[in-house]
Amino acid sequence: MVDITVGILAPGAETREALRTLAEATGMASVQLEVPEYCVLRGDRPSRRFVEANPDVIVVDMHRPQAALQALQVLNWALPQTWLFVTSTISDPQLIIDAVRAGAREFLHMPSGDALGKALRRYAEERDRSKQDRVSSQVYCVTSAKGGSGTTSVAINLAAVLSQLPSTRVALIDLNSPIGDAAAYLSLKPQYTFADAVAAASRLDPVLLENFMTSANGIGVLPAPREFLPNSRPPVEAVGRILEVAANVFRYIVVDLPPSLDKEHFALVSEMSTSIVVVLTPDLAALWRTSRLLTFLEETGARDKVRLLVNRTRKSDEISDAEMEKALKQQIYWKLPNSHSASVASNNSGKPVASLNHSELARSYKEFTYRLTCTQMPDKRRGIFGLFSSGS
Numbered sequence: 001m002v003d004i005t006v007g008i009l010a011p012g013a014e015t016r017e018a019l020r021t022l023a024e025a026t027g028m029a030s031v032q033l034e035v036p037e038y039c040v041l042r043g044d045r046p047s048r049r050f051v052e053a054n055p056d057v058i059v060v061d062m063h064r065p066q067a068a069l070q071a072l073q074v075l076n077w078a079l080p081q082t083w084l085f086v087t088s089t090i091s092d093p094q095l096i097i098d099a100v101r102a103g104a105r106e107f108l109h110m111p112s113g114d115a116l117g118k119a120l121r122r123y124a125e126e127r128d129r130s131k132q133d134r135v136s137s138q139v140y141c142v143t144s145a146k147g148g149s150g151t152t153s154v155a156i157n158l159a160a161v162l163s164q165l166p167s168t169r170v171a172l173i174d175l176n177s178p179i180g181d182a183a184a185y186l187s188l189k190p191q192y193t194f195a196d197a198v199a200a201a202s203r204l205d206p207v208l209l210e211n212f213m214t215s216a217n218g219i220g221v222l223p224a225p226r227e228f229l230p231n232s233r234p235p236v237e238a239v240g241r242i243l244e245v246a247a248n249v250f251r252y253i254v255v256d257l258p259p260s261l262d263k264e265h266f267a268l269v270s271e272m273s274t275s276i277v278v279v280l281t282p283d284l285a286a287l288w289r290t291s292r293l294l295t296f297l298e299e300t301g302a303r304d305k306v307r308l309l310v311n312r313t314r315k316s317d318e319i320s321d322a323e324m325e326k327a328l329k330q331q332i333y334w335k336l337p338n339s340h341s342a343s344v345a346s347n348n349s350g351k352p353v354a355s356l357n358h359s360e361l362a363r364s365y366k367e368f369t370y371r372l373t374c375t376q377m378p379d380k381r382r383g384i385f386g387l388f389s390s391g392s
C-alpha cells in the first residue's frame with residue numbers, strides 16, 4: 001500500500017531520478033518532493049521546502065559527504081519525526097558513524113530497490129508501533145498565571161497519585177527555566193536535568209531519556225536545569241521530541257509548565273496534552289491574570305482542554321465560585337482546600353501531600369486525579385482479601 005511520503009535530497013539529477021524510480025517501485029512510497037541543494041541552516045530555502053512538505057522519510061544522497069552531514073543535522077532539528085535515510089556509493093565506516101550521529105536512521109549503500117523497500121518497511125512498522133503506544137499515553141500539563149499559586153505542588157501530587165495505580169509508569173517533567181522546584185520539593189539531587197535531554201534531543205530514545213531522569217516515589221522525574229540562565233528557552237522541537245519519547249515509555253506524563261514560555265511552546269505542549277490544569281488562588285490578582293492566560297490559551301486553540309483548579313480555598317473566601325466563573329467565563333473543575341500543616345509536612349519530608357495520606361488535602365488531590373484522568377479509585381478495603389470475596 002502506498003502511504004509513506006518521501007522527499008529526496010540529491011544534487012545530481014540522475015541520482016534523483018534513480019531514487020524516485022526505486023522508491024516508487026517498492027509500492028509503499030510516493031515521492032513528494034525532490035530538492036537539489038543541501039540545507040546549510042535551519043530556515044534556509046531547501047530546509048523550508050522540506051518543512052512545508054513534511055514527508056515521512058527523506059533520502060539524502062551523500063554525494064558531498066560534509067555538506068550532506070550538515071544537511072542531515074539541519075533536517076533532524078527541523079523535522080525530528082521524519083526518518084532520514086542516506087545513500088552513498090562509498091562504504092566508509094566513519095561516514096556511517098557520522099551520518100548516524102547527524103540523525104540518519106538508515107544507511108543504504110548503492111541503494112537497491114530491495115534495500116530501500118526493507119528500510120521503508122522498518123519505518124512503517126516503527127510508526128505503527130509508536131502510534132499504538134501513543135494512544136495509551138496521556139500528557140497532563142499544569143500551569144498558572146501567577147507565581148506561588150501551587151502549580152508545582154499540583155503537578156507533583158497528580159504524578160504521585162497516578163504512580164500509585166497498579167502497573168502504571170509516570171513521568172514528571174519540569175519545564176521551568178531557570179530553576180524549577182519539583183526536584184527540591186521531592187528532596188532529589190539529580191545528576192541530570194531537562195537541559196541534558198534538550199542537548200541530546202536529536203538522538204534521544206527511551207533508554208537515554210530514562211537515564212536523564214531521577215526516580216522519586218515511583219515517578220520518573222526530569223528536573224528543571226540547575227543553572228540560572230535567564231531568558232533561556234529550550235528549542236520547541238526539543239521539547240516536542242522529549243515529550244514524544246516519554247510517551248513511548250510512560251502511561252502518564254505530567255508537565256510543570258511555566259507561563260513564561262513562548263506561545264509556540266504553549267501551542268505544542270497543549271496540542272500534545274489531554275488536559276491543561278490551570279491553577280489559581282481565590283484572589284483578585286490571580287483572577288485578573290488567569291483571565292488573560294485563558295484568552296492566550298484560546299488563541300493557541302487549547303481552551304477546550306482547560307480544567308480550572310482553585311487552590312488554597314477556605315470557607316471564608318471573599319470571592320464566590322459563581323463570581324470566579326463569571327469573571328473567567330469558565331467552570332471551576334476542582335477546588336483544593338488550604339492546608340498549611342499538610343503542605344509543611346510535605347515540604348519537610350520531601351514527599352508529596354498525597355503520599356502522606358490522611359489529610360483533607362491528600363484526599364482532595366486523589367479525588368481530583370481520578371476525575372481528571374477518568375481512573376478508578378482503588379478500593380483499599382478489598383486488598384488481598386478482596387481477591388477471595390464474591391464481588392458485586
Ligand SMILES: Nc1ncnc2c1ncn2[C@@H]1O[C@H](COP(=O)(O)OP(=O)(O)OP(=O)(O)O)[C@@H](O)[C@H]1O
Pocket residue numbers: 144146147148149150151152153154181311312313336337338339340343344347361
Ligand atoms: N493547598 C495548599 N495549602 C497550603 N499551602 C499550599 C497549598 N498548595 C501549595 N501550597 C504551598 O504554596 C507554596 C507555593 O506552591 P508551589 O511552589 O507549588 O507554587 P508554584 O505555582 O509552583 O510557584 P512558582 O510560581 O514559584 O513556581 C508552597 O510553599 C506550597 O507548599
Ligand SMILES: [Mg+2]
Pocket residue numbers: 151152153181
Ligand atoms: Mg513552581
